[in-house]
Amino acid sequence: MTDDSAVKGENATAEVLRLEEVRKSFGGNTVLRGITQVVLKNEVVCLIGASGSGKSTLLRCVNLLERIDAGAIYLGGTLISARGVDENLVRKHIGIVFQSYNLFPHMTVERNVTLGPCKALDMSKSEASTVAAELLARFGLLDKLHDYPDRLSGGQQQRVAIVRALAMQPRLLLLDEVTSALDPELVAEVLNVIRELAEGGMTMVIATHEMGFAREIASRVAFLEDGQIVEEAPPAQLFTSPQDERTQRFLRRITEARRL
Amino acid sequence: MFPPSSRSGLDLPAGWRKSGGRRGVALSTTSTIVVIGALVALFWLAPGSANVRHTFFNPTDMWQSFIGNPKKGYYSVGEAIWLNIRMFMAAEVLILILALAVAVIRQTTGPVMLPLRLVATVYVDICRGVPTLLLIFAIGFGVPALELQVISTQSAAVYGVAALVISYSAYVSEVYRAGINSVHRSQVAAARSLGLSEWTAMRHVILPQAIRNIIPPLLNDFISLQKDTALVAVLGAIEANRAAEIYADTTFNYSSYVVAAILFLILTIPLARLTDRLIARDRARRLAGGMP
Numbered sequence: 001m002t003d004d005s006a007v008k009g010e011n012a013t014a015e016v017l018r019l020e021e022v023r024k025s026f027g028g029n030t031v032l033r034g035i036t037q038v039v040l041k042n043e044v045v046c047l048i049g050a051s052g053s054g055k056s057t058l059l060r061c062v063n064l065l066e067r068i069d070a071g072a073i074y075l076g077g078t079l080i081s082a083r084g085v086d087e088n089l090v091r092k093h094i095g096i097v098f099q100s101y102n103l104f105p106h107m108t109v110e111r112n113v114t115l116g117p118c119k120a121l122d123m124s125k126s127e128a129s130t131v132a133a134e135l136l137a138r139f140g141l142l143d144k145l146h147d148y149p150d151r152l153s154g155g156q157q158q159r160v161a162i163v164r165a166l167a168m169q170p171r172l173l174l175l176d177e178v179t180s181a182l183d184p185e186l187v188a189e190v191l192n193v194i195r196e197l198a199e200g201g202m203t204m205v206i207a208t209h210e211m212g213f214a215r216e217i218a219s220r221v222a223f224l225e226d227g228q229i230v231e232e233a234p235p236a237q238l239f240t241s242p243q244d245e246r247t248q249r250f251l252r253r254i255t256e257a258r259r260l
Numbered sequence: 261m262f263p264p265s266s267r268s269g270l271d272l273p274a275g276w277r278k279s280g281g282r283r284g285v286a287l288s289t290t291s292t293i294v295v296i297g298a299l300v301a302l303f304w305l306a307p308g309s310a311n312v313r314h315t316f317f318n319p320t321d322m323w324q325s326f327i328g329n330p331k332k333g334y335y336s337v338g339e340a341i342w343l344n345i346r347m348f349m350a351a352e353v354l355i356l357i358l359a360l361a362v363a364v365i366r367q368t369t370g371p372v373m374l375p376l377r378l379v380a381t382v383y384v385d386i387c388r389g390v391p392t393l394l395l396i397f398a399i400g401f402g403v404p405a406l407e408l409q410v411i412s413t414q415s416a417a418v419y420g421v422a423a424l425v426i427s428y429s430a431y432v433s434e435v436y437r438a439g440i441n442s443v444h445r446s447q448v449a450a451a452r453s454l455g456l457s458e459w460t461a462m463r464h465v466i467l468p469q470a471i472r473n474i475i476p477p478l479l480n481d482f483i484s485l486q487k488d489t490a491l492v493a494v495l496g497a498i499e500a501n502r503a504a505e506i507y508a509d510t511t512f513n514y515s516s517y518v519v520a521a522i523l524f525l526i527l528t529i530p531l532a533r534l535t536d537r538l539i540a541r542d543r544a545r546r547l548a549g550g551m552p
Contacts, residue, residue: 060449063453065449065452065453087452088455088456088457089455091452091453091454091455092455095453096453098446098449100446102446102447103450104447104450104451104465104469105469106468106472115464115465116454116455116456119454119456119460119464120454120455120456120460121455164454165453165454168454168455
């Protein structure tokens with residue numbers, strides 16, 4: 001169904017990701033109630049909304065870590081949410097970074113980064129090491145090459161996790177509240193990495209609580225509540241003149257908490 | 261065989277010092293001496309003490325059974341223990357492999373693997389529930405009765421090892437499974453999100469962390485396995501227990517059993533100390549919050 005060239009092939013419309021009426025529930029708990037969304041190449045889409053609004057689940061569904069109940073997900077025009085699709089193949093093209101880093105604790109930083117390229121992309125060890133060294137150098141982590149994750153700060157671990165995803169040269173990068181587990185003083189270094197990626201044209205979908213950051217780098221911001229996209233607009237518009245009453249209420253609470 | 265366990269004496273529970281340093285040591289030394297003294301006195305003053313000492317702890321008989329004397333019709337217990345060691349070594353390696361395979365098969369999720377999963381589950385249920393001794397009987401007498409070539413013409417020790425492997429692998433596979441489940445699910449998600457297959461993720465990410473967590477319980481099972489090699493005696497293999505039995509039957513003196521017991525202790529105690537050390541190291545590592 002998904003042969004490699006079809007997934008890789010550039011679509012004329014430069015559409016990277018398309019979600020159509022995506023639904024997902026866990027037991028009796030409905031988390032996504034029909035999400036429709038298109039992400040174009042080089043776009044940065046930020047998902048905002050309270051905890052439990054479905055942001056993380058949506059990202060996990062895109063990466064096929066969760067199977068959706070209804071709807072469809074297309075990557076570069078290819079349907080990836082159908083049964084029988086090779087999920088390993090899909091995941092080679094979609095990177096995801098988690099809130100809790102999830103680095104492999106028994107591997108050095110270098111091995112963490114090279115494992116995917118070596119085992120999933122069949123890259124040679126030396127080739128993968130070169131890629132890893134380049135990426136780590138780019139984000140100021142080269143001196144950590146041979147350290148184990150527990151020797152690193154949270155910010156460093158999260159940057160390594162981003163590098164690990166980047167080493168797969170994904171077409172789409174999903175970031176799931178990547179700064180939420182960090183001490184406040186470590187947030188900036190991770191945001192800087194993401195900012196640099198956005199400037200480099202990386203297509204990203206970012207679930208975040210950092211409103212200021214979303215406002216700064218997003219091409220579009222989507223506000224989720226109760227498993228639905230309530231409102232979606234360029235950041236300048238959504239943050240200054242939200243149309244929906246629910247968005248207004250959410251942003252008011254955020255402002256009161258001085259997070260914007 | 262194993263590194264000296266010089267530190268093991270310090271592996272006391274964390275709170276022991278609170279009971280008052282030097283005074284605590286003096287107190288525990290005294291109580292130990294009193295208890296051991298009482299037990300020795302009880303043994304020594306019992307009405308049948310002289311008899312027991314003669315029958316079980318006779319130095320001459322202990323030495324004779326240890327070195328053996330074929331002319332008088334009994335084997336050397338000291339030599340026979342080597343068969344236990346060889347059976348243990350062979351069984352240990354095979355158990356580690358078979359149990360891992362069973363555990364991994366039971367962890368798979370795909371529908372293709374369902375038949376294998378079923379076989380593995382039934383195997384574990386049955387072989388964990390049947391006494392090891394019965395399995396040894398079943399294989400040691402059953403397989404030769406099949407009169408197959410090669411398979412039915414092996415020595416008692418081989419059937420013994422086969423039975424031990426089948427019995428212990430069922431237990432050890434559950435230990436492996438517990439280890440696999442002890443690795444957080446987010447590690448699986450991280451590995452799979454890199455496009456690694458279920459098996460590659462298992463092999464490079466999950467198992468290395470799982471095995472690290474289960475080394476102490478694994479060693480515990482192997483201590484048990486070392487002793488259970490003695491069960492193979494029922495098939496007639498001349499291992500330590502059987503050699504001791506023959507000596508006792510020939511001379512009507514049971515000191516040979518004590519010799520066998522001492523030899524087993526020499527094997528198991530180092531492994532027990534090693535297990536304690538690894539548990540202590542693991543605890544220290546957890547407290548430090550790091551992995552390696």
